[in-house]
Amino acid sequence: MSGTAAGTARLDALAAAARTGFAARFEAIPDGLWSAPGRVNLIGEHTDYNQGLALPLAIDRTTVAAAALRHDGQVRVSTVLEGKYDGVRVPAADISPGSVSGWAAYPLGVVWAFARRGFPVPGLDLQLETDVPVGAGLSSSAAVECAVAAALNDLLGARLGLAELATLCQQAENQMAGAPTGILDQTASLGGRTGHALLVDFRSGAARPVPLRLEEHALRLLVIDTKVSHAHAGGGYAERRRDCERAAEQLGLDSLRGLTAPGLDAAEARLDAAAFRRARHVVGENRRVEETVQLLEAADPAAIGPLLSQSHTSLRDDFEVSCPELDLAVDTACRHGALGARLTGGGFGGSAIALVPAASAAKVGTAVVNAFRNAGLVAPEIFPVSPAAGAARLA
Known part of the structure; x- marks a missing residue:
C-alpha cells in the first residue's frame, strides 16, 4: 500500500471512530467531522519565535474532531485514552486560563480563544480521535487545536483565515496549556499541502509551498x-x-x-x-x-x-x-x-x-x-x- 493510500485508510478509520465515539458518548449525530494533521519540521528549528524561517510539512497522521453545537452553555469534550473514554464537562463561560489542565486544555483553549475573538460558543459536544503520537514531537497538540478551530470556524460562521486561526490556536497553547511555543506547528497543520513542505517566514508572515518530490x-x-x-x-x-x-x-x-x-x-x-x-x-x-x-x-x-x-x-x-x-x-x-x-x-x-x-x-x-x-x-x-x-x- 502506498503512503497516500495508507494515510487515506487511517483517516477513514479515524473518521469512523469519531462518529461512533460521538454517538456513544453523546447519544446524537455530530453536525460534522473535521480533521487536522500533525507535522514534521523538515528544517528550521527554534526559529519561529525568533522571526526566522522554517520548512514544516503536514503529515499523514491526523486528529479528527466530531462536533455539534449545543445551546445550553455546556461544553463536553471526549477522547479515548489508553483504550477508555475520558471526558470533561464545563460551562463555556467558565473556561479561562487555569480553569482546566491536562489534555483538555488544548481543545477547551480553542473554545476560549474564539470567545475572546468575539465568537462565543453557545455550547459544544466534541469527540476527538487521533493517530498522531503524543509526546513524539509531531505536534499532537496543534493537530487537536487546529481540528477544533476548523470545526468552530464553520459551526460559528466565523470565516477566519489561516493566519487568524493559527494565532487563536497558538493563544490556546500558550495561555491555556501554558506552553510558550511559537506559531510554526499551527501554521503547518492548517496550511499543509499534499506533496509539499511550507516555507514560512515568521517576520513577514508569508508562507508558500515548496515541492518535496x-x-x-x-x-x-x-x-x-x-x-x-x-x-x-x-x-x-x-x-x-x-x-x-x-x-x-x-x-x-x-x-x-x-x-x-x-x-x-x-x-x-x-x-x-x-x-x-x-x-x-x-x-x-x-x-x-x-x-x-x-x-x-x-x-x-x-x-x-x-x-x-x-x-x-x-x-x-x-x-x-x-x-x-x-x-x-x-x-x-x-x-x-x-x-x-x-x-x-x-x-x-x-x-x-x-x-x-x-x-x-x-x-x-x-x-x-x-x-x-x-x-x-x-x-x-x-x-x-x-x-x-x-x-x-x-x-
Missing part, C-alpha cells in the same frame, strides 16, 4: 519516535526562548532574525556564552532553510541530507535540546544509509527524522531498533510519513 526520487522520510516523551510546557523550551530574547536585547535587535552571519563575530564579544550559542544556531538554521529550499526547488531532494545533519549538530551543541536517544537515532541512521537525519520539534525527547533511499528504509529502521536494544533502551517506533493537506472538513 520524494517519491519520484525514490526517497522516504522516516520518523523515529524515541519514546522519550517531551512537553513544551516544561522549563527547557521556555529557557531557550529566554536565551534568544536576551541575546536579541543585548544586541539591540527586535529579534535574532536581524543578526546575520557576518555579524556573529562581533556579537560574540557582546553576549554571554549561552546566548551566543543560541544566536549562532538561529543564524545558521535560517541559512540552512534557505539552502534546503534552493535544492528542493532545483528538484534535488537527496542533496538536502547534509543540511539536516548539520541542523542536528547545531541543535545538539549550540541549542542543547537533544538527548542521548535522539543522538543515537540520528547517528545510527546516518551510519546505515540515511542521507541525513535530525531531531524534529522542540527537542528534549520526541522524534528524529531521517531522509533515506527507499531501498534502504528497512535496513535503516532495523539498525536503529537494534542500536536501541543494545543500549538497553525502549524500542523506538519507526514509520514513514508523507506530506499531506492541512485542516479540512471531512463531512
